[in-house]
Amino acid sequence: MTRAVVLVTGPDQLALWQPLLTGTERTSAAPVVLRRHDRRSLRGWAQRVExxxxxxxxxxxxxxxxxxxxxxxQAHRLHTELDDPDEVLRRLAGLRTDLTRAREFADAAGVYADPLLAAGYRELDKEFADGSFDWENTVTAVALGGELEEDDAHRVIACLDALQVFDRDGVELRLEPLLRECVTLRT
Structure with a gap:
């Protein structure tokens, strides 16, 4: 007999899913992280919603x-409301200049769900800005910058990864640009 439970959590339940992501607890549970749209999946979404x-x-x-x-x-709701895709895009562009909206988005993305995550993100931004890096470099930067043990730095990076703060190109990582801009506006 197989049993399954699906539990969707967010950044406010960090204590619940952090051990699953880092493997610090022995369990048969397996986390599945929901991903941001890439260009291909966004195209599929756009076709589906027309x-x-x-x-x-x-x-x-x-x-x-x-x-x-x-x-x-948000784009979907605005499009339904306005029926003008160009106006929707103009309004979405305002996120990069609207301090309140940028703060709300950065908070919703989960970077500030825990002080260690926020500190780790700031350290990565300081160390790599908009350049690329690999997983080990992230751990080293967070460990040294935050004066953390390597295991703690791994946990921070695993949680940031689950929150989708990185763009990937093979083994190379980069801070996702929109979130990075909003975090910069937030501080």
Whole structure:
């Protein structure tokens, strides 16, 4: 007999899912992290909801939302309300300049759910800015900058990874640009 339970949690339940991500507790549970949209999945979403069909609009939508489901949902609601994809894109662009909206988004993304996560993110931003890095470099930067043990730095990075703060290109990581801009505005 197989049993399954699906539990969706957010950053406010960090204590619940952190041990699952880092393997610090022996359990048969396996976390599945929901991902941001990439260009391909965003195209599929746009076709399914019949919005943002033109290639340039779809590219702009990806640039303005970073694929974050919260922002893609906002674009969907605005499109339904306004029925004007160009106006939706103009409004989404305001996130990068609106201090209040940037703070709300950075908070919703979970970077500030825990002081160690926030400190780890700031350390990565300070060390790598908009450059690329690998997993081991992230651990080293967070451990040294935050004066943490390596295991604690691994936990911080695993949680930040689950929160989708990184863009990946093979083994190379980069701080996701939209979130990085909003975090910069937040501080």
């Amino acid at each position: 919005m943002f069909h033109k290639e340039d609009r779809l590219e702009r939508l990806h640039e303005l939302t970073g694929g974050w489901p919260l922002l893609v949902d």
